[in-house]
Amino acid sequence: MNASTEIMELHGLEDEDYWDFFSQCAFGDANPSDFPQLKRIGQEVVSKLAGSPLAAMTVGSSLKAVLKEEHWSSICGKKLCQIEQKEDDIISVLRPSYEHLPDHLKQCFVYFALFPKKYHLRGDELIQMWRAHGFLDTQTPDETARRYINDLLQLLFIEKVPNQEDHYVVHDLLHDFAESVSNGEHFRIEDDFNVCIPRNVRHLYVSASNILKVYMSLEELKKNLRSLIISKAQEGASCERVSSSNFNHILEHILKELRSLRVLVLCNPDGMLPDSLDHLVHLRYLNIHESRNFINVPKSLFKLYHLQGLSLQTQDRIMKKELQEGLSRLTQLRYLKAPKKIISSIELIGRPRSLKRTRGEQSEE
Numbered sequence: 479m480n481a482s483t484e485i486m487e488l489h490g491l492e493d494e495d496y497w498d499f500f501s502q503c504a505f506g507d508a509n510p511s512d513f514p515q516l517k518r519i520g521q522e523v524v525s526k527l528a529g530s531p532l533a534a535m536t537v538g539s540s541l542k543a544v545l546k547e548e549h550w551s552s553i554c555g556k557k558l559c560q561i562e563q564k565e566d567d568i569i570s571v572l573r574p575s576y577e578h579l580p581d582h583l584k585q586c587f588v589y590f591a592l593f594p595k596k597y598h599l600r601g602d603e604l605i606q607m608w609r610a611h612g613f614l615d616t617q618t619p620d621e622t623a624r625r626y627i628n629d630l631l632q633l634l635f636i637e638k639v640p641n642q643e644d645h646y647v648v649h650d651l652l653h654d655f656a657e658s659v660s661n662g663e664h665f666r667i668e669d670d671f672n673v674c675i676p677r678n679v680r681h682l683y684v685s686a687s688n689i690l691k692v693y694m695s696l697e698e699l700k701k702n703l704r705s706l707i708i709s710k711a712q713e714g715a716s717c718e719r720v721s722s723s724n725f726n727h728i729l730e731h732i733l734k735e736l737r738s739l740r741v742l743v744l745c746n747p748d749g750m751l752p753d754s755l756d757h758l759v760h761l762r763y764l765n766i767h768e769s770r771n772f773i774n775v776p777k778s779l780f781k782l783y784h785l786q787g788l789s790l791q792t793q794d795r796i797m798k799k800e801l802q803e804g805l806s807r808l809t810q811l812r813y814l815k816a817p818k819k820i821i822s823s824i825e826l827i828g829r830p831r832s833l834k835r836t837r838g839e840q841s842e843e
Contacts, residue, residue, distance in 0.1 A: 500527075503535050504534075505520075506542050516545060523541075527651070572655045583626060586613050586630065587656060590648045594666060596647060598645045598646070601624070602815070603765065605623040605627075606763045606786070606789075608623065610740045610741045611762075627646065661678070662678050663678055663679060663681060666683040667691055667692075669685060669688075678702070679703065681703075681705035681707075683707040683709065685710075686746040696736075700735040704739060706742050707741070709745050710746050711746075730752035737760070741762065745765075747769060748769070753778065756782070761785055762786045762787065763787040764782070764785060764787070765787075783807070783809065786812050788813065
């Protein structure tokens, strides 16, 4: 890709113009004012389509088929990729662009489907996850991986987050498309406890309040799961399904079974790693952040000899001595991210052969 190419951002239609266009697609010759309930549902649908005319045509044609509240409510509750598509509808239109991507960019793009819509992904953390799954060759330098991000930017598959350095997001419609391509391999459990986890899932994003659902599904998950992202429970979640005191006990049982994990991200204020981790022999990337209780580093962490990336965004009082003594055993480590006070106090940070020493927020190759 040409690094000097200027990217021009195209925005959707303005709200009033978009509603007029959507109404034509959804109501046809009928008057929306004659269907107040359908108009209300239609306005809810419009809020999800990001001003895209093609999306309005795709969804509107499905709504126009039956001007009844039950049908419209059903369509409103679906993702775009779940709506029956015609040859010129949006998923069908996006697919040729995706098919022309090189294979390495296809899997890098689809990994965005693991995260919620509008989720802001840091570039350095994204690269570590790609690397952990083999999307990047072991010897591929991070500079090359940055070109993957730039390629996806120039091809408009992802966007930069305004006013946030090195953060990226996928447009809602492309997110739906990525989920369609993923076909269940990338899955999320957010605030819907009753959701059914697909049997073919390989990458799972779950709210901490729904950790029990993962425990209940271990038999199906333990052979194939490669990514486990545990996010903190959202404010206003319908209920706190697992108490703080039980969370870490359940997490310990889960990790004992998930022996094929390559990526583990724990973002929970009360989250702590269990003492025994050495069975996670395939783990390549470990990220612990926003934990109030993560102070002592389990000694078994330093037996994860294939670990390539470690991010400890925790409180400064984490045990520096344990890190100093243990990091030298992680000979494959090429990325370390931690508070400045911790990084600067670790004398042996240069011992892992892939890791370069950096005074600052993070150390990486």
